Each structure stands twice: as C-alpha cells, then as structure tokens.
Amino acid sequence: MSKSKDAAAGSIILKYLNDQNRPYSSQDVFSNLQRDHGLGKTAVVKAMELLAQQGKIKEKVYGKQKIYFADQGQFPSVSDSEIKGLDVQITEFTSKVQNAQQSCRQLESELKELNSSMTTEEMMKEMKELKEEYSRHQDKLQKIKSATNHVTPEEKEKVYGERKQFCKEWRKRKRMATDIFDAVLEGYPKSKKQFFEEVGVETDEDYNVTPPDV
Incomplete structure (x- = not known):
C-alpha cells in the first residue's frame, strides 16, 4: 500500500476511535470500517500499530490480543458533578427509550389486529x-x-294420544296371540315355523317391524 493510502487509512481509523471513544481490537475496527471504506485487514493492523507508536492512540496488550483506544488526554476533564449530571441524563433517556419501546409494542399489536380485521x-x-x-x-x-x-296443539295432542293407544293395543294383542300360539304348540308335533305356514300366520318379524316405544 502507498504512503498516501496508509495515511488515509490512519486518518480514518484515528477519527473513528476518537469519535467512538471506546476500546477496540484491530479485528473490530476492520469489521466496522471495511464495508464503508474498503480497508483491508493488513492495512488496518499496520495503521493501528503505527498510530500507537506515534502516540496518537493507546495500546494495551491482554495475552495475545491487543486493544486500542483513543488517547484520553485530548478530551477535557470531567468533574464529578458533570458525571452525575450525565448519569441523570442517561437515566432519563433510558426511561424515554423504554416508554418508546412500550408504545411501539402497543402500536404493533394494534396494527396486527387491524391487519387481521375486515376491510x-x-x-x-x-x-x-x-x-x-x-x-x-x-x-x-x-x-x-x-x-x-x-295443526293446532289440541289436534297434535289428539294424534299423539291415538298413536299411543294403538301401540298399546298392538302390544296387547301380540301378547294374546303369542299366548294362544304357545298353548297350541305344546301339543303340536311340528315346529312353530311349520305351524305358522300351515295356518297362514304372518308375524311382525316377517316384515321386520316392532311396536314402537311410546
């Protein structure tokens, strides 16, 4: 890389570290700046090491990893009262963010409900x-x-009453006929079926009918 490109990379990285004012590894800086500025990994590492040697940024070594951050001497000192004031502002902004997030969730819920409603x-x-x-x-x-x-209620009641009476009479006569047939069959030499055929008796069973329950 040419000296002009090295200088440009150093300028970009220095401005970035000063603006962010927080510690970064060379990998972090490469990842954050590569898309917008097209800086290569080697160029970033070289530029950050050079900036540290020139005293423009600070370097700390933790094991095998190097961390870089802006020189704090360039920033004005902050008093305890100013720090407390900033803490208050942070608390206020945090509360506002939480309220805004809550409002967003509520609006998203209402939007979802509206989208699912009929037009x-x-x-x-x-x-x-x-x-x-x-x-x-x-x-x-x-x-x-x-x-x-x-059909009037009275007519309906009369029909149901007659039906009930007819069904009752049906079962009664069937019992009477069954008793008579059983008495005759006690002395009859043939089967019940043969007896019915000879006499010409037709039963409910022949037509698959039974007296209905009333």
Missing part, C-alpha cells in the same frame, strides 16, 4: 349478504305464518 369493502359486502339472508328468512317466516294448514 371496509369486505364489511360492506358481508352486510349486504346478511341483509339478503335476513330478507329471505323474513319471506319464509311470513309464508309460514300465513299458511292455513297449521
């Missing part, structure tokens, strides 16, 4: 369909109310 056009369409359905049901209800063939 105005969809609601208008559904309302139209519901009105049409309501109108159809109203017409059907009106036809039912105006019909003249309704």
Whole structure:
C-alpha cells in the first residue's frame, strides 16, 4: 500500500476511535470500517500499530490480543458533578427509550389486529349478504305464518294420544296371540315355523317391524 493510502487509512481509523471513544481490537475496527471504506485487514493492523507508536492512540496488550483506544488526554476533564449530571441524563433517556419501546409494542399489536380485521369493502359486502339472508328468512317466516294448514296443539295432542293407544293395543294383542300360539304348540308335533305356514300366520318379524316405544 502507498504512503498516501496508509495515511488515509490512519486518518480514518484515528477519527473513528476518537469519535467512538471506546476500546477496540484491530479485528473490530476492520469489521466496522471495511464495508464503508474498503480497508483491508493488513492495512488496518499496520495503521493501528503505527498510530500507537506515534502516540496518537493507546495500546494495551491482554495475552495475545491487543486493544486500542483513543488517547484520553485530548478530551477535557470531567468533574464529578458533570458525571452525575450525565448519569441523570442517561437515566432519563433510558426511561424515554423504554416508554418508546412500550408504545411501539402497543402500536404493533394494534396494527396486527387491524391487519387481521375486515376491510371496509369486505364489511360492506358481508352486510349486504346478511341483509339478503335476513330478507329471505323474513319471506319464509311470513309464508309460514300465513299458511292455513297449521295443526293446532289440541289436534297434535289428539294424534299423539291415538298413536299411543294403538301401540298399546298392538302390544296387547301380540301378547294374546303369542299366548294362544304357545298353548297350541305344546301339543303340536311340528315346529312353530311349520305351524305358522300351515295356518297362514304372518308375524311382525316377517316384515321386520316392532311396536314402537311410546
């Protein structure tokens, strides 16, 4: 790399460390500046070592790793009261950030709910369909109310009563017939089936019917 490029790289790195005013490894600086400035890893390492030798930045060695940071002597000293004031500001800004984050979460939740809701056009369409359905049901209800063939509760009760009586009589007569057949079959030499065939008896079972439960 030419001296002009070395100087440019050194200037970029020096400004970056002074602006950030926090410790970095050469790898950190390379990763942070490579995309915007296209600095190579070797150029970054060389420039940072040169800046440290010139006393423009400070270098600390921790094991096999070197850490670089801005020379603190260039910054004005800060009193305890100023530090306390900065701490108060940090606390205030932290609170504001937390409130802003909470508001963002709430707005995101509301946005999600709105996105999942029906649009105005969809609601208008559904309302139209519901009105049409309501109108159809109203017409059907009106036809039912105006019909003249309704069964009164008294007529319905009479029909159910007669049905119950007929079913009761059915079971009664079936028991009577069964008792008679059983008495005859005690002295009959053939089977029950043969007896029914000879006599011409047709049973409920022949037609797969049984008296309904009432």
